[in-house]
Amino acid sequence: MAKRIIVIGSGAAGMSAASAAREASPDADITVFTEDEDIAYSPCAIPWGIEGRSAWDEIVMHRPEFYAEKRNIKVLTKTRVESVDGEAKTVTAAGGTYPYDSLVIATGGRVFVPPITGTDLRNVFVVRTVRDGRNIQAALKDVDRVVIGGAGVIGLELAVSLREMGKDVTVIEMMDQVIPRIADKDMADEIQRHLEDRGIKFVMKAPIQAVNGDGKVESVTAAGQEYPCGLMIFATGVRANLDIPKALGLDVGQLGALIASPTLNAYRRGRLVPDVFVAGDVMQCESAVMPGATMSQLGSTAVRQGRVAGNNAAGGEKMLFGPVASPWVSVIGDKQIAGTGLSLGLASWYGIDVATGKAEGLTRARYYPGGKELKVKVIADRTTHRIVGAQIIAGEEATGRIDWLTSAIVNGMTAEDFLVRSENAYCPPTSMVKDVVISAVEDLCRQL
């Protein structure tokens, strides 16, 4: 009998899992359950959708009809899974009971909204789904002043989009820097100044205490001050959506997310559950930099996890998911900021002593027109000299460089070894003859 595979969740992880299951098994019976009305899109696209730079219809990669016709995958949208019976191996949803041989949990995350008053007022939003994006876009028509709660990359990308739309934008952040946790303060401050130059206001070290209004938001209180606004968006980070995993009794790790094996099987009371697989923001990962757990919560990670989970759920030739350095990049106004591995903050969280190297240059040869700024920071463990992290601010081409540094990190290269064995392709219109990445590692070696 054909294997019955049920996937819960239709984001990058869930839909990749369903497609990988189909690739591994031409005859499996594959069903995706999702509460969402849209599927197969990247939440990272939403700031660009709100601004109108990308059309909502294009952001959504495929519709359920595509999966039905092209991949023989059933996708049930707006369908909440009510319960899962791990013994009987059934899912109950929309009044029906569906048996499975393999279950993939890709329930993702939910935006963390602080437990304060007023978050249920009209014109208070989170930003996660296309529906959120459309609702924000519609509500913005009658609004001049917006408060964004949280200065992470999504918050900042949103701030730029709304500013481009002519809004008065204030970002309120609890920490003393933008992009906290994954970016260092020196790099983050440069981004913050860039946004201030574009007219975006920042309120730092200010926990949000209340959302105020009569039916509809009128102001936000943070660190004792009141900030008037007609619309408020929480971009305060994502927490794993554990309702179903908890009901199934699956093991949750120290970071508040599901633990998974390298085959992406879930665990229950320390034992691997052979018929339950996990992918995406709902799970924690192993760090490729330091022994221990880490949260990745990136679309690119979710896609890779989905492929492994779906393939293994369908009984394909076993695939593994490795530890992660979690490279990220964000385009914020005219600048790109990217990072990988440990920031100084994360290094301190792991208790390791680090050295940093920095270099500045251009994305093209000095004399070739159109070159943009390129600033690279690299971080190494003082004891082992291994490169453990890097951050880049650039006018262009940060992404490939951070992927390059990520490869060095996951391969355990020391700073010295990087200089012996790393090379950069060069031509005047695309890099300096010695790429700034290499100059930064040279500086790092001087500090070690």
Next chain:
Amino acid sequence: MAKRIIVIGSGAAGMSAASAAREASPDADITVFTEDEDIAYSPCAIPWGIEGRSAWDEIVMHRPEFYAEKRNIKVLTKTRVESVDGEAKTVTAAGGTYPYDSLVIATGGRVFVPPITGTDLRNVFVVRTVRDGRNIQAALKDVDRVVIGGAGVIGLELAVSLREMGKDVTVIEMMDQVIPRIADKDMADEIQRHLEDRGIKFVMKAPIQAVNGDGKVESVTAAGQEYPCGLMIFATGVRANLDIPKALGLDVGQLGALIASPTLNAYRRGRLVPDVFVAGDVMQCESAVMPGATMSQLGSTAVRQGRVAGNNAAGGEKMLFGPVASPWVSVIGDKQIAGTGLSLGLASWYGIDVATGKAEGLTRARYYPGGKELKVKVIADRTTHRIVGAQIIAGEEATGRIDWLTSAIVNGMTAEDFLVRSENAYCPPTSMVKDVVISAVEDLCRQL
């Protein structure tokens, strides 16, 4: 007494060596001898200089006065080294005799001009020095038709520059594809079609037999056909400039270039020569992909070698130069082409059986405006599954991606391991959620 260091050659390798020597030793006596009138520039810049996209004065990074004032390095331009006495440790040049404690040989390469008649006619050029570039630029004023001998990256970049200047351009190539040796035919053919669309003519499989004219070039004969032209440029590749090394009796390897140790010392009759160092196009390298020798001949390689050779020549804390995968990139019209490690041709030269994977996509998310084509090909050894090469054609951002793949290659990653452990940073304006590099390796795994 301060160490006396003599560097012969003022290109990327020589000037990097001189600067690295100064960094390692504040009081060394450092002298650079060069036949060139300009120093510290990249020959790769010359096509852009001829077109006028970059100014000659800017292409030359620093003048001798800069080195004298800022780094206390003497640079003697237009000064031919007549002889070197390896026993007495002296260099004879411009009538003087200069003693050294360490000698750095960075004499680079010379354009290979085939031994045929007419290459000494007026308006026949090679393209290597800024002087060559200025001469070509001046001579082009009265010329409509140009023949370029050699369809390597410099030849093609030149062809585009001259076409942009309104010239009638014919490229004559001995092999059956452009960018032979380092690019595969499928990738190369795409570039050739792109250039044909821009009005550049190609004559393939046609060895150049004669340059014809009366005092000045009037035509070029290749494979029995005559191609009229008012100017002809040889872009036929570079051979190591071995005059001085041979006079010193230094060991030359199977590829016709100097052999050097990882410390970049030269060898004489199989023994390391402790006071003679080597850097740049004059030397052959160890391959990072397959056991054995390889030619790198890249500006980026020369800079890295110069740093090691100069530092070690000055007695700095010992540095090593590792094996190379030699990533390269070229902007040819609206397309970038990049490669690293082995092409199919080179793999066959090493006698290994390979599999290839390919994927096509965009440089940005599908729905984000401005995304450009991105085509990635990866090559793995069928026996070990190690990734041994990659090539990219893209509208933008090929460079960082090829550096990323280079890191995977030099770290010995297999195709399967790449999928387990490689990650890409993602945001809609700078990549697809699953980068095309990863999709190409997925395809490769299916072929293995």
